[in-house]
Amino acid sequence: MENTLKKKDTELVKRAMNTIMEEHLKLVKAIQYEDIAPLIAVITEAEHIFIMGAGRTGLMMKAAAMRFMHLGYKVHVVGETTSPAIRKGDVLIAGSGSGTTGGIVGAAETAKIVGAGVVCFTTNMDSPLALLANHTVKIPAAQKQERDEDVSKQYAGSLFEQSLLLVMDALIQALWELDGSPASDLWKRHANME
Numbered sequence: 001m002e003n004t005l006k007k008k009d010t011e012l013v014k015r016a017m018n019t020i021m022e023e024h025l026k027l028v029k030a031i032q033y034e035d036i037a038p039l040i041a042v043i044t045e046a047e048h049i050f051i052m053g054a055g056r057t058g059l060m061m062k063a064a065a066m067r068f069m070h071l072g073y074k075v076h077v078v079g080e081t082t083s084p085a086i087r088k089g090d091v092l093i094a095g096s097g098s099g100t101t102g103g104i105v106g107a108a109e110t111a112k113i114v115g116a117g118v119v120c121f122t123t124n125m126d127s128p129l130a131l132l133a134n135h136t137v138k139i140p141a142a143q144k145q146e147r148d149e150d151v152s153k154q155y156a157g158s159l160f161e162q163s164l165l166l167v168m169d170a171l172i173q174a175l176w177e178l179d180g181s182p183a184s185d186l187w188k189r190h191a192n193m194e
């Protein structure tokens with residue numbers, strides 16, 4: 001009996017993983033990579049990179065911020081105590097599935113006022129954040145309150161949040177390839193106090 005249950009649960013988890021992977025395989029084909037390409041110049045030319053996102057979206061953005069630091073960029077996570085003022089010549093990179101999260105839209109407005117660039121990753125091209133941004137990358141995933149099983153069977157913004165990390169990592173991988181530094185150089189920047 002116990003073994004049958006374990007087998008059933010194993011199959012359940014395996015099926016869930018397949019569902020997620022199938023959603024990603026479909027999503028990566030729908031991404032407009034031409035919209036991501038200009039970000040290579042935007043990021044390499046920025047004096048400081050400011051990273052922002054809320055909730056789970058914010059956790060993915062923080063993971064990307066860490067890699068930008070490993071690559072040697074001057075990067076700040078908006079809201080952290082050591083994050084300075086954004087200025088002209090800097091860029092704000094914001095992730096928001098809905099594109100309506102108040103603090104992020106407010107930060108994008110501030111960035112625009114001082115003359116900094118704004119990049120956003122969102123599912124919603126008509127959102128206030130997308131309309132404010134200089135560069136908008138559409139992640140073709142479900143919005144957090146959209147229950148369209150054809151787009152995603154996962155809860156809320158999960159597909160968006162996972163894809164955001166993958167897209168940011170693809171961008172970071174491309175930046176690393178262009179940079180050409182050996183992994184040992186990046187490794188020196190890893191935190192040695194954790």
Ligand SMILES: O=P(O)(O)OC[C@H]1O[C@](O)(CO)[C@@H](O)[C@@H]1O
Pocket residue numbers: 053054055056057058095096097098099100101144156157161
């Ligand atoms: O990606 P959005 O739409 O800005 O939402 C931010 C976050 O808000 C939440 O709804 C609650 O924290 C999360 O699910 C999501 O990651």
